[in-house]
Amino acid sequence: MLEIKDLSVHYDKALALDHVSLEVGTNEIVAVLGANGAGKSTLLRTISGLVRGSGEIWFDRIRLDALHRHEIVRAGVVHCPEGRRLFPEMTVLDNLLLGAYLRKEHSEIEKDRERVYELFPVLKDRSRQTAATLSGGEQQMVAIGRALMSKPKLLMLDEPSLGLAPIVQETIFRSITEIARSRMSVLLVEQNARRALAIAQRAYVLETGRMTLSGRNQDLANDAHVREAYLAP
Numbered sequence: 741m742l743e744i745k746d747l748s749v750h751y752d753k754a755l756a757l758d759h760v761s762l763e764v765g766t767n768e769i770v771a772v773l774g775a776n777g778a779g780k781s782t783l784l785r786t787i788s789g790l791v792r793g794s795g796e797i798w799f800d801r802i803r804l805d806a807l808h809r810h811e812i813v814r815a816g817v818v819h820c821p822e823g824r825r826l827f828p829e830m831t832v833l834d835n836l837l838l839g840a841y842l843r844k845e846h847s848e849i850e851k852d853r854e855r856v857y858e859l860f861p862v863l864k865d866r867s868r869q870t871a872a873t874l875s876g877g878e879q880q881m882v883a884i885g886r887a888l889m890s891k892p893k894l895l896m897l898d899e900p901s902l903g904l905a906p907i908v909q910e911t912i913f914r915s916i917t918e919i920a921r922s923r924m925s926v927l928l929v930e931q932n933a934r935r936a937l938a939i940a941q942r943a944y945v946l947e948t949g950r951m952t953l954s955g956r957n958q959d960l961a962n963d964a965h966v967r968e969a970y971l972a973p
Contacts, residue, residue, distance in 0.1 A: 741766050741925050742787075742799050742817075742894055749779075749786055749793035756782045757793060758949040764894065769916065769926045771940035771957070773933045773970055779949040780929040781822055784896045787927075788812055788819035800893065814842055816893030822902065822929075824883040828872035832863055835871050835882050839889030849889070855922075856885035859915050877908030884915065895919060896927045901935065913939055933970035937961045945970075 742764040749757040757779045764770045774780050785791045789809040797804040802815050818839075826835050836856060840849045857864040860881040866874060871882060880900055887895055897916065901909040909932070917939050920926050930936040937943055937957045945953040945966060953960060960966050 741768075742797075742927065744787070745796040745798075747783075747786060747793055747795035747797065749782055749791055756949055757786070759795070760946070760949070760951050762944055762951065762954075764925050764927050765941075767920060767923050767925060768942065769920045769928060769940045771928045771930060771933075771936040771943040772946055773930070773936060773943055773960075773966070774946035775969075776931075777948075778946045780946055781898055783946065784819055784821075784898050784927070784929060787896060788817065790819075810842065813890055813892075816891075817896065818887045818890045818892035818894070819896045820883050820887040820898065820900065822898040824879050826871040826879055826882055826886075829870055831868055831870055832874070832882055833867040836863075836885050836889050839886035840891075843889075843891065848891075852889055852891060856888055859888075859918060860885060860911075875908075877904050877911070880904060880908075880912060881915075884912070884919075888919070892924065894925045894927060896929075898929045899931060900928075901930065901932050909935065933966070937971075 744760060744762040747757055747760045772780050772783065782791060786793050787797055789812045799815060799817055804812050836853060843849055862878060863881055863885060866878060871879060900912050913935050916926055928936055928940060937960060940957050943957055943960050944951050
């Protein structure tokens with residue numbers, strides 16, 4: 741579904757991504773592991789059109805790097821960024837509906853909103869609260885729900901468990917698995933490598949802008965370098 745070929749990105753003279761290639765299949769969860777500053781967020785920002793680079797990005801036989809940002813969303817690629825980026829003074833409901841701003845089919849939008857509430861029941865109870873009054877975990881649920889309201893084919897998640905309590909992390913990772921079961925692909929950037937490998941089918945390791953390893957989740961979980969660098973207690 742997604743194919744990236746030899747993607748390179750510079751910030752001024754600094755090389756952030758160096759000839760990165762990656763694939764995500766249909767209905768697949770693919771994780772990208774790496775330390776802070778490895779280029780993981782840059783990778784997602786480039787796919788979503790926020791950053792431009794060289795190379796090719798193909799999605800469902802459409803070349804994304806030739807499109808504007810809203811056209812990328814319309815093509816079915818949606819980015820849920822690190823830090824949630826909600827509108828704090830708007831209600832949960834209004835934040836969710838913003839995710840559907842490119843859509844016109846009102847009955848389907850209502851159905852998708854109910855699906856978000858089924859995935860995160862607490863959001864239905866909080867629907868009239870402003871986003872600023874929510875806990876960090878609830879805000880992350882709103883951010884994921886807003887992305888789902890765009891009805892993506894590929895959902896890109898940047899550090900969805902960052903800063904959350906372990907019990908809330910469990911909810912988030914369980915929801916990602918449920919999302920993939922609904923015939924949606926997921927590209928997951930996540931520092932919690934152990935949990936990411938537990939739910940992903942495949943994974944890539946990004947180090948200082950280069951893809952150094954890739955493979956099935958269990959193969960990477962058993963790799964000596966991955967275990968020492970990312971899975972050590």
